[in-house]
Amino acid sequence: MCENNKWDSSQIRNYDLDLQPIPRLHYKDPKVDELMKTNQPVLLSGSNIAKPAVDKWTLEYLEENLGKCGHTVYVSKTHKFKYFNREKILSKANPKGVEFTSETKSVEMKVSDFMKKLKEWKQGDDRLYLQQSLNSSVGSAIVKDFMGFEWRYVTEKKIRHGWGELSANLLFIAMEGNCTPCHYDEQENLFAQIKGFKRCILFPPDQFECLYPHPVYHPHDRQSMVDFDEPDYIKFPKFKNVKGFETVVGPGDVLYIPIYWWHHIESLLADGPTVTVNFWYKGGPSCLEYPLKDDQKVSIMRNVEKMLLEVLQDPKEVGPLLRTILLGRYV
Numbered sequence: 001m002c003e004n005n006k007w008d009s010s011q012i013r014n015y016d017l018d019l020q021p022i023p024r025l026h027y028k029d030p031k032v033d034e035l036m037k038t039n040q041p042v043l044l045s046g047s048n049i050a051k052p053a054v055d056k057w058t059l060e061y062l063e064e065n066l067g068k069c070g071h072t073v074y075v076s077k078t079h080k081f082k083y084f085n086r087e088k089i090l091s092k093a094n095p096k097g098v099e100f101t102s103e104t105k106s107v108e109m110k111v112s113d114f115m116k117k118l119k120e121w122k123q124g125d126d127r128l129y130l131q132q133s134l135n136s137s138v139g140s141a142i143v144k145d146f147m148g149f150e151w152r153y154v155t156e157k158k159i160r161h162g163w164g165e166l167s168a169n170l171l172f173i174a175m176e177g178n179c180t181p182c183h184y185d186e187q188e189n190l191f192a193q194i195k196g197f198k199r200c201i202l203f204p205p206d207q208f209e210c211l212y213p214h215p216v217y218h219p220h221d222r223q224s225m226v227d228f229d230e231p232d233y234i235k236f237p238k239f240k241n242v243k244g245f246e247t248v249v250g251p252g253d254v255l256y257i258p259i260y261w262w263h264h265i266e267s268l269l270a271d272g273p274t275v276t277v278n279f280w281y282k283g284g285p286s287c288l289e290y291p292l293k294d295d296q297k298v299s300i301m302r303n304v305e306k307m308l309l310e311v312l313q314d315p316k317e318v319g320p321l322l323r324t325i326l327l328g329r330y331v
């Protein structure tokens, strides 16, 4: 991890992981398309993709222009903000409901209150993380800046690489040290860093066995069960062999996070709040070409789990049935 005059290794948490650097290319370099075409992450530098935001979105400007209505703010007792899908807390696939307590909760908060709490925060207080879709509720100045993004470039990539429709642009305002634990999304992602620095650790879809995602029916579906701060190598022995990639994104950088790639993202320590905007694109149509790609196998595994949960109606039945299929026959 190269250090420079903008941050140093004391500002990143130390995990015992085998990580290679993510390639960093000028955003017009033709090699960008070679990497995107094969679902490889790449850090795009020197672009104007979110330039109006990089130039103007200070915390004061955002407070002034984000709009007066409530914004979604996650609250956590720790530095980790592990996403959960509340619809899965009591779902068809799990009629009895799953014993679930989350370390985070989401509240609606005015930006002014959020910014005030950020300023007054002291060690031991709950941490906050504003995560809000950039939609019609934001002020006109933000809309104008948003329209000034380099849409021609991102739309050209969407078309060239067969991504689906743009599903959302989310704004993230994090406290220093906030962490989004390791998970994957079923969307393509252009992750535009606006203010501050974030360490991004990525793992390819073929690391599924080393990252032990919660079962599909669980509220933490798509999230790794491994706590990177204190890995349980008894429960998750293959985590010891996980191999990944990393980079630190700064203002103006845009990281391409391919669909189904795992990512663990944290704002640097002792560097103040960070601001990011992402571009989530639905996955494009994928034809089954052989050999199947790793992300296609993850999608197939998800569908098998969903079908079994649907028909067995009880998550406890899934393991025994799969063992009966496998033991002595496939393994």
Ligand SMILES: O=C(O)C(=O)[C@H]1CC[C@@H](C(=O)O)C1
Binding pocket: 172, 179, 180, 185, 189, 191, 198, 265, 266, 276, 278
């Ligand atoms: O854009 C994504 O896919 C994410 O996971 C975001 C959720 C919080 C953001 C972060 O930087 O912490 C990243």
Ligand SMILES: [Zn+2]
Binding pocket: 183, 184, 185, 263
């Ligand atoms: Zn994500």
